[in-house]
Each structure stands twice: as structure tokens, then as C-alpha cells.
Amino acid sequence: MERLFGLKENNTTVRRELLAGLTTFLTMAYILVVNPGMLGEIGNGMTPGAVFTATAISSAIATLVMAFAANLPIALAPGMGLNAFFTYTVVFGMGYSWQVALTAVFLEGLLFIILSFLNVREAIIEAIPVNLKKAVSVGIGLFIALIGFANAGLVVNDAGTIIGLGDLGAGSPLLAIIGFIIIIALYALKVPGAILIGILAATIIGIPLGVTVVPQGWSPVGSPEAPLLFQFDFSSVLSFQFFTVFFTFLFVDIFDTVGTLVGVTTQAGLVDKNGKIPRVKQALIADAVGTVSGAALGTSTVTSFVESTAGVAAGGRTGLTAFSTGVLFLIALFLSPLFLLIPSAATAPALIFVGFLMMKPVTSIDFTDPAEGIPAFLSIVMMPFAYSIAEGIVYGVLSFVILKVITRKLRDITIVTWILFIIFMLRFLFK
Numbered sequence: 001m002e003r004l005f006g007l008k009e010n011n012t013t014v015r016r017e018l019l020a021g022l023t024t025f026l027t028m029a030y031i032l033v034v035n036p037g038m039l040g041e042i043g044n045g046m047t048p049g050a051v052f053t054a055t056a057i058s059s060a061i062a063t064l065v066m067a068f069a070a071n072l073p074i075a076l077a078p079g080m081g082l083n084a085f086f087t088y089t090v091v092f093g094m095g096y097s098w099q100v101a102l103t104a105v106f107l108e109g110l111l112f113i114i115l116s117f118l119n120v121r122e123a124i125i126e127a128i129p130v131n132l133k134k135a136v137s138v139g140i141g142l143f144i145a146l147i148g149f150a151n152a153g154l155v156v157n158d159a160g161t162i163i164g165l166g167d168l169g170a171g172s173p174l175l176a177i178i179g180f181i182i183i184i185a186l187y188a189l190k191v192p193g194a195i196l197i198g199i200l201a202a203t204i205i206g207i208p209l210g211v212t213v214v215p216q217g218w219s220p221v222g223s224p225e226a227p228l229l230f231q232f233d234f235s236s237v238l239s240f241q242f243f244t245v246f247f248t249f250l251f252v253d254i255f256d257t258v259g260t261l262v263g264v265t266t267q268a269g270l271v272d273k274n275g276k277i278p279r280v281k282q283a284l285i286a287d288a289v290g291t292v293s294g295a296a297l298g299t300s301t302v303t304s305f306v307e308s309t310a311g312v313a314a315g316g317r318t319g320l321t322a323f324s325t326g327v328l329f330l331i332a333l334f335l336s337p338l339f340l341l342i343p344s345a346a347t348a349p350a351l352i353f354v355g356f357l358m359m360k361p362v363t364s365i366d367f368t369d370p371a372e373g374i375p376a377f378l379s380i381v382m383m384p385f386a387y388s389i390a391e392g393i394v395y396g397v398l399s400f401v402i403l404k405v406i407t408r409k410l411r412d413i414t415i416v417t418w419i420l421f422i423i424f425m426l427r428f429l430f431k
Contacts, residue, residue, distance in 0.1 A: 005318040012317045020316025021324025026193030027307040031077045032339045034347045049225030054297035056333045062290025063326035067319035070282035075325040076290045079303035081140035085389040086300040099233035108249040109291030116284040132396050134361035135376035139383035139392045141358025146384045148351030151344045152176030171211045172345035180349035202346035220338035228298030240427045248390045257287045260304040268312045371407045375400035394424050
């Protein structure tokens with residue numbers, strides 16, 4: 001262990017690292033519930049059981065690569081927001097099959113690997129305006145929260161007002177409210193695994209409410225369902241719409257990963273005096289490998305999880321933390337009946353709460369400058385209002401370039417941003 005992970009050098013012990021790995025797993029194991037539930041809505045062969053298997057295995061692969069290649073206490077799994085974009089925008093909104101969506105994820109992962117080896121990711125990151133980067137996180141948070149409210153029946157279609165409150169006394173909305181109260185109470189008390197505990201508690205409470213249905217002869221242990229291996233469809237890769245899908249996956253994956261790496265390593269005290277993250281290239285490659293393997297197995301983009309900060313707070317400093325988390329994902333493979341029993345009303349509070357967590361960057365967005373604030377605002381509101389993460393990015397970039405031209409601040413527009421503007425404009429012309 002010492003040779004592999006350098007425990008003494010990082011002032012840690014095996015016991016501390018293993019406990020940190022367990023803490024990280026508990027805080028992010030909700031993805032084993034939420035991801036199969038979300039992607040499983042697609043149907044047409046994409047079953048919750050198959051997605052569960054893909055989620056667990058791809059999380060384990062990416063996290064173990066992070067452990068051995070980068071030696072960092074960071075765990076990975078299919079990302080929140082990206083799974084919503086996959087399901088509700090690409091498949092339900094644009095009408096693409098889930099096979100085409102997996103193809104976009106697969107190609108994005110391959111490009112991410114190349115960019116990581118060639119060290120050109122910085123150019124892409126710097127090309128996107130700072131305020132738009134922050135706005136994307138906030139917009140995705142609102143989008144995810146809206147999905148949670150809708151899944152629970154807390155908000156419903158309303159002919160008079162477009163959207164309205166559901167029947168809060170009904171089983172599903174009531175259960176979601178109870179689950180949300182449990183999650184925020186545990187979070188406020190700094191209890192590790194608040195989200196997962198809230199989901200499990202709501203599931204149990206849902207039994208007498210008739211929301212959680214336990215099949216006769218049910219057992220929490222079972223054999224994992226076969227994943228959807230190599231289900232790709234390359235027929236649409238040359239279309240403008242496919243480029244938008246592909247770019248959105250790449251854009252969110254890159255910034256989500258970089259932001260998480262900076263946050264977790266800073267909290268762990270691993271960033272050097274110049275602000276550089278140790279073994280960042282290996283960490284980015286681990287993320288990209290996870291995405292490629294996830295697509296090959298049948299799930300949406302795998303990315304670094306900010307919940308890894310919980311493990312760091314518990315003392316995790318090396319890849320041994322990630323290793324133990326990865327092993328727990330493999331063990332979870334044989335508990336699929338337990339995770340798949342959980343109803344959407346019990347996972348909805350987790351979506352709403354994750355939406356809250358993603359609101360934080362809004363406080364640092366510069367709304368005093370219209371050329372900065374308006375594009376950020378449009379990017380944020382268009383995601384939930386258009387029910388599309390991609391549309392939020394498109395309108396944010398378009399309005400940014402237009403306002404910078406009008407205000408004669410052409411120096412703020414990078415070449416890459418100009419290219420994106422032209423591509424997005426052509427998308428409208430040839431739609």
C-alpha cells in the first residue's frame with residue numbers, strides 16, 4: 001500500500017483511507033438509484049437493470065483508474081446533469097435514439113482522451129467566457145431540480161398557467177416532501193451520506209403510503225442484468241444537431257471535471273504553491289476512460305464527483321480512498337434489486353437537492369455588465385424553460401458574441417467562441 005499510494009508521504013493511514021472511501025461511496029451511491037431511474041424512462045431496450053449494471057461497472061473502472069494512474073482521492077460515476085441531457089434533451093427532445101446518444105458520449109470520450117494527452121484542454125476551457133461557465137452549472141441545477149419536482153408530481157402541467165402545483169397530499173408528492181426534509185436536515189447536520197440516507201428512508205416510508213411496491217419473494221441480493229454492450233449508431237454524426245449534442249457532452253464534461261479536480265485537491269491540500277494540481281493529466285485521462293467505458297456499457301457520461309470532498313473531509317488523501325470506493329461499486333452490482341426497488345418519488349428529493357448544490361456559482365456571476373450578465377441569464381433560464389441544456393449553451397454563446405460586438409469589446413471574443421457562434425447560427429439557418 002505504501003509503495004502504491006505513498007501513504008506516509010501524504011500523512012495518512014490505510015484505515016483512514018478506507019473509511020474515507022466508504023464515506024465517498026455513501027455520499028454518491030444515490031447515482032446507482034437515480035441514473036437507472038432516469039435513463040430507464042427511455043425504454044426501447046434500455047432497461048433500469050441494464051443501466052444499473054453499466055453505472056456500477058463504469059464507475060468502478062473510472063475510479064480504479066483514478067486510484068492507480070493519478071493516485072488522487074477522487075471517485076467517478078455517470079454525472080448528474082449529463083444524464084438528464086442524455087434522456088430529456090437528446091432522446092425525448094431531439095428525437096434521437098439512445099443508441100445515437102451513446103455514440104455521442106463515446107466519441108466525446110475519445111476526443112477527451114486525445115485532448116488530455118495533447119494538453120489542449122486549456123484552450124477550450126479558456127475559450128468559453130468565465131460567466132458562461134458559471135451560468136452553465138447554475139442552469140443545469142435548475143433543470144435537474146425541475147425534473148425532480150415533475151417526477152414527484154410536485155409540479156404538473158396546467159392549461160391556464162403552463163405549470164402549476166400538484167396535489168401535495170397525494171402519495172408521491174407527500175413522500176418527496178418528506179424525503180427532501182430528511183435530506184436537508186441531515187445535510188445541515190453534516191451527516192455523511194445525507195442524500196443516500198434520505199432516499200432509503202423515503203423508500204421505507206413509501207411502503208405504507210403505497211408508493212414503494214415490494215414484489216412477493218423480493219430479496220435485496222441478486223445477479224446483475226447484462227449491460228447494453230457497444231450499442232452505437234453512427235448514422236447521424238455529420239449533422240449540425242449531432243454536433244450540438246456532441247459539443248454539449250464535451251463542454252460540460254470538461255468543465256465539470258476540471259472544477260471538481262480543483263475543488264477536491266484544494267480541500268485535500270494537494271495543490272502546489274503555483275496552484276497546479278498533481279498528476280492532472282492522468283486524472284483527466286481517468287475521467288475520459290470512464291466516459292468511453294460507460295458509453296460502451298450503456299450509460300451516459302462518466303465524470304469526477306464533487307461528493308469526493310466528503311471522503312477528503314474524512315481524511316482521504318491518496319488513491320487508496322478511490323480504490324476502496326471503486327471496490328464498493330463492484331460489490332453494489334449484486335445489490336441491484338435493493339437499488340431498483342426505490343421509486344422515483346424517493347429519488348426526486350435528491351434531484352432537487354443536487355439542483356440546490358449547483359446554484360452556488362450564481363453569486364459570483366457579474367450581472368452589472370449587460371454584455372456579461374445577459375448571456376449568463378439567458379444560458380441559465382433557457383435550460384429549464386426550453387427543457388434543454390444544449391439550448392442554454394447555444395443562446396448563451398450567441399447573445400455573448402452579439403452583445404460584445406454591439407459594445408465594441410471584440411477582444412473578449414476568442415477564435416473558438418467565434419467558431420461556435422458561426423456553427424450555432426448555421427444550425428438555425430439549416431434547421
